[in-house]
Amino acid sequence: MACFLVPAAEAVVTTIAAKAMKSKEAAPETVKVQFDGTHLIEAEKIPFSRKLGWLNKLLWGGSALLAFEHVWHGEVVPWFPFLTAASNPADAAEMLQEMSTVGVTMAALVTAVWAGMLAVSSAIEKRAQKELPAES
């Protein structure tokens, strides 16, 4: 009915947070990495604001396509109150119920997948540091 509004609301919050973080972030950490397994190359670690950008893109992209699905099913209309379920109290209650169950789970799953991506990327960063040859 309007479940996509929950991840869309999260996307607004995380986009603002990423912008605020980006403006306050210090210069990225420089490290030496072997990309080809032989040559050491200086590289910059990507900042957290950019990783937060991954979550923004997942949330905005998913919400946009889900919004289209709701238009397809006639649940979102281009006139006030924009959500057909909001026109009567019984449907509105059902819509809020769906937002609090399906919508919240959608936002939670996307965030959990992003957290998993953070854990994997952190492990890859650590592994790249371990693979460096010992400095003589």
Added chain:
Amino acid sequence: MTLLTTVFAAVICTVIWYRGAPESEMKVGVLCWMYWGASLMWLVDAIFEYAELNAEYFTPAPTDMLNDFYLGLSVVALGLVIWLVILLVKDPKGVVKAALFRKKN
């Protein structure tokens, strides 16, 4: 069917992105994020629907399946249009700029 269509689109885009990485001249990453985001959200939708319908969820009526597939293709098309607009606006290869300005000899 919509979930399945979007997952296939997400997988194909991710493979294309990986083949072209680390350069992202065609901004295929935009499509990956969009389709994976939508796939995760539709997965939740599918789980809730399965909880309601149980095994019946896996035996949809042919007309429902066709309609869902039609919706899935439309979603993929919309994603491609959004990606194309982002690509032309950001213009990482400078193609649009080159079309708008002529170099003076």
